[in-house]
Amino acid sequence: MRMLFLDLDSTSPDHLGCYGYHRNTSPNIDKIAAEGIRFTNYYTSDAPCAPSRTALMTGQFGIRNGLVGHGGTAGDMKLEGEKRELMGRLTRGGALPSYLNLAGNLNTVLISPFAQRHSTFHFYAGFNEIINTGKYGNESAEHVTPVALDWIERNAKKDDWFLYINYWDPHTPYRVPMEYGNPFEHDPLPEWLTEEVLESHKQMVGSHCVHELNIDFVNKTYDNRTHPNFPRHPGDIRDMDGLRRMIDGYDCGIRYMDEHLGRLFASLERQGVMDELIIIISADHGENMGQLGIYGEHATADQGTCRLPMIIRWPGMKQGVVNDDLHLHLDLLPTLAEMIGGPLLPDWDGVSYAPVLKEGASCGRDYAVVSQCAHVAQRSVRFGDWLYIRTYHDGFHLFDEEMLYNLVSDPKERRNVAADNRAVCMEAVYYLNQWHDEMMRRSGDDRDPLWTVMKEGGPFHARGYLKEYAKRLKDTGRGEAADELIRRHPREFPQQAHPAAVMLQQWLSKNMQG
Template sequence: MNIVLIALDTQRADHLGCYGYPKRTSPFIDSIARRGVLFERCYAPNIPTHPSFTTMLSGKEAITHNIVNIGGGVPIADGVRLLPEILKEHDYVTAAVDSMGRHFSRGFDEYCTYQWDRSNPTMLRKAETVNEKALPLIERLKQQAQPFFLFLHYWDPHTPYLPPPPYDRKFYPKDKDPYDPNNHSMDEAWAWEPFKWYFHDWMPGVTDAEYVINLYDGETAYMDHHLRPIFAALAPIQEETLVIITADHGEVLNEQLGYFDHHGLYEGNVHVPLILYWPGKLPKGRRVPGFVQNLDIAPTLLELAGIRDRDNMEGISLLPGIFGLRNGNYDEVYLSEATWQVKRGLRTERWKFIDSIEQDPHGRPMQELFDLQSDPEEQQNLAVSRPEVVKELKERLDTWVAQRLSETGRCVDPLGEQGKCGTRIGTQRPDDIVGAGATPLHKRQQAAAATIPAPEDLKTPNEVQDETRGVKLHGYVKK
């Protein structure tokens, strides 16, 4: 059995047609979902990118593997192995097209990195860049006598949203002006100091949030189109090849404070797609309705490959759900993040409870409670009006954390220990203005397109020290 794991960075589930989105962002992915198995409620329990991919590839939760944020500089826990290392031990040829480096390169016989061309400041052809590496690699892998594991990492829905034409205006009304000074739907985003100069690099002067959502959806549609040649290349070996499509996390657009980024334990960020495609081996058109997690992917792949789990993975096999023996793996899901803010959460069938360990940089309350049955977009915080629910869920969350710390031999929660690592991105331009009235990108004399910030670029220079603890203050400090 060959395994191809396709990760769509920052792809929220509910902006794909197969998850109910009305816009045609994903006709090809939708066609794969119709022929495969789709998990309706898959969650990424540890976000954003680095913790989520570590969870996905290790089958272990973040308290075990120790990667809780992006730029913390903490190594993966001793003894935690990743899926390619395990498969390589069992005679798999392992290959990746990825740009994360760090521990994510472990276990791969061939680790192909990439950098997309930034010479045109108004567009980035990210998916095509991945395919330039992936398609020749697939041809080489097809010649191998051994089975292979291939990891493909696409970044298209991630900021900066700069899809090439016609995807840049594919979902935006032709008669609308994204720079209309009378449109104030972007005012809050432009007022948020930590991100505004980064936004200014790739959407200067935009006033209409609908236009930015169009760019996000355009990225998805562009990427969807360029997944077609990957599946065409795999077609001759499809009978012996399982393909998984998923994401590390989603994206907050304009429905929450967070403004086109992936911090916040809201549904847009933690509900991710998960589709398994193996014609003739897995059911066609099966939709699994219950809770699963990306934690479950690695143990499922080992089971399908006939490899005994000797790493004590913490995820649960997806196979009973795939073959209709149960509707999901969990009654509730525990969530965490620690890059731009430090929080834990609990998602049940009805409730979402979010508990802050550090003060929210947007000034939100330390506790949030949402009734997802009546308020699926998480707009009404009921923490004050439903204290009995907060008390119950807080106790369950604390009990779960205590149990996990005991199981892993820890005394301190790594979220609180490591703290947030992101404080600011983007470089201020003293002679420029931010927001309405700024010169649009297509009218600027700019040498290169904006790009994804490196982890080391997430900090404000000369962060203020917390004298009582003798460490850098994580967050936004007014002098």
């Protein structure tokens, strides 16, 4: 058995030809999709990068494995504690590569810098061979492909291997070499991105809104600066030309990456192993390209961020199938276990969808809970035609506490219809509570890491940013938004507390001296 897993960072299915995109961004991916199964309602359980890949590898929701953020306590997995054995659970088959190694006798190989990028070294658990491409996830395809081709040319004809490769080109900032050109310069933008939509997005605030597409990690603010090393990536979107620059930058990243995937496939053809090779193509998360007024970021628990491409071509199994059932990416581990005839481990949260691969049968979830705690703190429920989003920390976007979108009539999340559909919201909250109760029962402790994030000051990518961002909002004529953010987040501005609190403090200072 030979298996290739392509992890295409920040790749949205909405921008792939095989998912209906009008631009020719992905001819090589599309060919694999035509030969296999394409899943249309496939989601990460935990976004963005580190939480997603941790859930994928462990087969557990972030609420159980503990890693739901990019910093603080929730930037690490929970310790196994007193029940930890000489070898931890990830070594003993509790991680995807270690399971394939032990149960499938596969040589497991990783080509990725990801563990170093986020200090998530548990990501290495179970890989026999690890090749770090060395740029902390700032690689372009021309850095990754030669390494992958070298491994393929030396090893492809051997039996029993699992090769996991990361590509990064769709991730901001857009870094495709300028000499590549722009194959989409004459193609229309997505139909839904009109001047009217852009004007509505200009009323929004927060990181990666149209006014602030840059994050300044040093001064802890969001701004519109550009970087000379990334001429394809804009600092803001002021008009339709700016919008085109943004969309074209993203699409060029996908097309450039796809052409490099074509080189891998050609090499595998020359090695004579392509016909029998299992190919899995997915991503850690999608990318908001206008959804919720956010561009070029994966900062929410919504459709744009959490819906993934998933394509599986498994020779001898179903071909040319489109599966519309609801699945989570952590369902992959039990699916592979069933496909190779291995045991299903009781501490996995995933549900196998092997019947889809074998028979084209329907076996999806009734509902799925997805979470985001790195840029905002949100939990969402995907069920039926609906996406319900509950916000605990808005990441300075001024989101409503409850948001509800009908993804059939409003797939780009433009109209929050929560107020008009209270019964649907109540059904979603029931599912959310049902899931939360089950996860806490299955956990080895009583800690929900979302609330750890909140206790430690909010999501990592918003923590400490409000003071400078509020100043920028006021300096750019958006003082009302700054005032509302300060009202919502008093912990960030204790000196601007509610007037009643100020009066109480003055009274205490005057009357409680000594």
